[in-house]
Amino acid sequence: MPKNPALIFLAAFLVNNILLIRYIGLCPFFGVSTSLNTAFGMSAAVLFVMLLAAWVTWFVFHLVLLPLNLVFLRTAAFILVIATLVQFVEMFLKKSYRALYSAMGIYLPLITTNCAILAVTFLNIDYRYNLLQATIFALGTGLGFALVIILFSALRERLDYAPITRSLRGYPIAFIAASLVSLAFLGFVGLFGLSL
Amino acid sequence: MESKFYMVVSLVAICLISAFALAQIYAVTKIKIEQQKVAAVQGALTTVLPSAVRFEEKVSGRLWFGYNENGARVGIAFQVNPRGYGGPIGILVGIDTTNKITGLRIASPAEGLKETPGLGLKVREPWFTNQFINKKKDEIKLKRDGGTIDAITAATISSRAVVNGTREGLELYEKYLITDTINFSGEKTNE
Amino acid sequence: MNERHSRWRYLTNGIILENPTLILMIGLCPTLATSITVRDGLGMAAAASFVIIGSNVVASMLRRFIPNSVRIPIFIIIISTFVTIIDYTMQAYQPALYRVLGVFVPLIVVNCIVLGRVEAFAYKHSVLDSFLDGLGKSLGFTLVLFVMGTIREIFGAGTFFGKAVTPAWFRQYPMLLMIFPPGAFILIGILKALVNKFMKKESL
Numbered sequence: 001m002p003k004n005p006a007l008i009f010l011a012a013f014l015v016n017n018i019l020l021i022r023y024i025g026l027c028p029f030f031g032v033s034t035s036l037n038t039a040f041g042m043s044a045a046v047l048f049v050m051l052l053a054a055w056v057t058w059f060v061f062h063l064v065l066l067p068l069n070l071v072f073l074r075t076a077a078f079i080l081v082i083a084t085l086v087q088f089v090e091m092f093l094k095k096s097y098r099a100l101y102s103a104m105g106i107y108l109p110l111i112t113t114n115c116a117i118l119a120v121t122f123l124n125i126d127y128r129y130n131l132l133q134a135t136i137f138a139l140g141t142g143l144g145f146a147l148v149i150i151l152f153s154a155l156r157e158r159l160d161y162a163p164i165t166r167s168l169r170g171y172p173i174a175f176i177a178a179s180l181v182s183l184a185f186l187g188f189v190g191l192f193g194l195s196l
Numbered sequence: 197m198e199s200k201f202y203m204v205v206s207l208v209a210i211c212l213i214s215a216f217a218l219a220q221i222y223a224v225t226k227i228k229i230e231q232q233k234v235a236a237v238q239g240a241l242t243t244v245l246p247s248a249v250r251f252e253e254k255v256s257g258r259l260w261f262g263y264n265e266n267g268a269r270v271g272i273a274f275q276v277n278p279r280g281y282g283g284p285i286g287i288l289v290g291i292d293t294t295n296k297i298t299g300l301r302i303a304s305p306a307e308g309l310k311e312t313p314g315l316g317l318k319v320r321e322p323w324f325t326n327q328f329i330n331k332k333k334d335e336i337k338l339k340r341d342g343g344t345i346d347a348i349t350a351a352t353i354s355s356r357a358v359v360n361g362t363r364e365g366l367e368l369y370e371k372y373l374i375t376d377t378i379n380f381s382g383e384k385t386n387e
Numbered sequence: 388m389n390e391r392h393s394r395w396r397y398l399t400n401g402i403i404l405e406n407p408t409l410i411l412m413i414g415l416c417p418t419l420a421t422s423i424t425v426r427d428g429l430g431m432a433a434a435a436s437f438v439i440i441g442s443n444v445v446a447s448m449l450r451r452f453i454p455n456s457v458r459i460p461i462f463i464i465i466i467s468t469f470v471t472i473i474d475y476t477m478q479a480y481q482p483a484l485y486r487v488l489g490v491f492v493p494l495i496v497v498n499c500i501v502l503g504r505v506e507a508f509a510y511k512h513s514v515l516d517s518f519l520d521g522l523g524k525s526l527g528f529t530l531v532l533f534v535m536g537t538i539r540e541i542f543g544a545g546t547f548f549g550k551a552v553t554p555a556w557f558r559q560y561p562m563l564l565m566i567f568p569p570g571a572f573i574l575i576g577i578l579k580a581l582v583n584k585f586m587k588k589e590s591l
Contacts, residue, residue, distance in 0.1 A: 021568050024490075026415040027499060072222035072475065073215060075493045076467035083463065115416055115497045122490050167584035168576075171412060175576030183569040189282075203454045210449075210461050214468040221472050228479035236482070307486065312563070 005136045007192060008129075012140030015191055018116050019148045020182040025116030029149055030174055032107070034160075039153035043146030045107040047139075049089065050117050053082050054138035057121040058131055078121050083112045116145055152181060244290030244299030245273050259369060262290070271298060274369040278361025281353045282310030285319065289362055293373055295332050300325045300362065316354030324348060324355070333366040397516055401523030408531040408575075409582045413499040417491050418531055419571040425548050428536030429529065430484045431491060434473045436525035438495050439504060441469040443521035447509040462505045463496075470496045500524060535574060539565045 002008050018024050028046075032038045057078050065071055090108045093101040111117060120141050124134040155177055164173055241251045241260055247270045248262025260273045271292040277284040286303030302320045303309050311317045318324060327345050328336065337343020338352075338359055347355035405411060408418050414435075421431035445465050446453075453461050474492050477485040485492065495501065504524055509517040541547055543565035545558035553561075564570040 023416050023420040023568060023571065024494070026419065027413060030412065030415070072218045072471060075471050075474065075496055076214065076218075076464060079463055079467055079496050080460065083460070113497045113499060113502065115494050118497050119490055119494055122493055126490065167580045170583075172576045172580035172583065175572050175579060179569040179572035179576065182567075182572055183564075186567060186569065203457050206452060206454055207457055207460065210464050214464050217468060218471050221475050225475040225479035229475070229482075232479065232482045304483075305487075 009140040013144040014188040024119045033153040047142035050142040276365035278357045280357040315351040336363040397519040398523040401527040406527040422535035424540040425536040428532035432529035438469045440521035443509040443517040446505045447517035
């Protein structure tokens with residue numbers, strides 16, 4: 001795994017794109033990529049929570065679990081921390097930033113079970129990233145998620161009007177379209193020596 | 197039943213039970229996980245230097261000395277990680293006291309090898325790695341570079357990485373066959 | 388008679404009619420990521436099945452003691468306990484498989500199949516029924532992973548369970564696409580299209 005911040009970002013953003021190459025976070029991907037508006041709202045919410053979660057879980061792991069020798073509670077601790085965090089963010093936005101809340105509020109509860117968020121926090125630990133690297137990794141992953149989900153929603157809006165065989169309509173054609181976009185993303189492999 | 201007190205009690209109780217169960221599981225599996233790691237390293241070392249029965253790690257994850265039943269040194273094993281086509285290729289090499297290669301083991305995809313399946317991944321096939329056995333430093337070159345090793349068709353980058361990485365490793369570690377003092381100042385790994 | 392009939396339905400529903408992956412479209416990530424070979428796919432299925440069945444049974448056993456308002460956090464704790472147990476057990480006894488599955492083992496905790504079944508079924512049904520329901524959903528998940536793993540391994544590597552089943556020339560130059568992400572997406576697209584065609588029901 002790269003250690004240089006710029007390479008961490010590029011790897012997370014394009015080469016190891018979380019949706020198309022790592023296959024993480026697919027449920028919201030196929031679920032909400034049906035229109036551009038929902039794709040924007042979901043991306044903003046994911047990016048925001050991903051950054052916060054990366055910070056909070058990094059501190060939880062390095063300042064609580066590791067010193068107390070409780071690494072085996074990692075899975076339980078991280079999911080509970082993220083669930084609580086999402087609740088707080090939702091309450092805070094509802095009270096203080098109504099505009100932001102109306103834009104991405106309805107996606108927040110869905111994010112608790114979004115595996116992309118949890119995966120980033122686990123990978124930050126597995127790759128032994130420091131706080132800066134973890135932040136950049138979360139940022140790259142969140143933007144990579146946003147890029148693909150927004151590109152893909154534009155594609156799916158057009159697919160709705162295409163004459164497609166009955167049994168291919170909906171999910172099947174979305175999967176096949178995702179396959180082609182994923183093939184394009186495989187073209188990034190080798191960029192600056194970054195591998196899958 | 198739905199009082200606040202009961203809510204808190206049930207949450208705390210379930211947390212305690214869960215933490216206790218996990219602590220037990222962790223205690224049991226931790227020993228086994230450590231053993232597995234040691235056994236995996238020992239197994240790999242034995243395949244590359246079959247004449248040794250006991251290994252001593254001299255530089256963590258890089259260099260091992262191998263001893264036979266009588267405690268005599270029969271050779272060394274070293275690990276190099278040259279950069280292949282998709283990422284670093286982990287290579288474990290064993291050499292005996294006549295400076296000849298006794299075995300070469302390339303890490304599997306599960307251990308982090310990133311070469312292309314069907315092309316670069318063929319560096320793991322025995323016909324390729326067996327070419328190195330019983331050869332000395334100067335012979336370890338691709339045939340097209342004036343050596344004795346056949347490259348894999350359509351995977352020259354991966355083949356050359358293995359060959360050059362092995363030769364550079366020999367240059368770096370060969371001297372430890374005759375000396376016991378480790379004066380190790382790091383290695384250029386290209387990772 | 389009637390009760391036995393409904394029990395049988397709890398078990399069989401998950402396999403075809405309510406197949407978690409191909410009908411309900413949940414748990415897609417592990418299905419695509421770990422079906423590169425049959426062995427990896429079945430390993431993932433075994434880990435997920437352990438968590439699904441275990442959480443269903445425990446949640447059902449405790450259902451009279453779990454206060455309604457905090458049930459979700461309690462479910463999450465139960466599920467993450469089972470996930471951590473299988474995580475460490477695999478690390479200890481199947482280290483090679485664990486290295487392949489990697490982060491997907493701890494990620495079972497957010498697999499929608501698990502929390503979905505605990506919340507929608509186990510919290511309201513008896514221990515036996517919950518066990519059967521968990522077993523059925525696990526079998527459905529396993530079936531899809533097995534089918535995908537078989538197709539991807541045969542086309543992508545020319546082998547089945549690691550044994551050569553195709554001519555040497557095919558294994559020399561297999562359909563590498565099937566190992567890579569695009570192959571996984573296109574295969575599940577085709578499977579879903581077949582399901583749509585033969586079950587004569589629009590799922591969207």
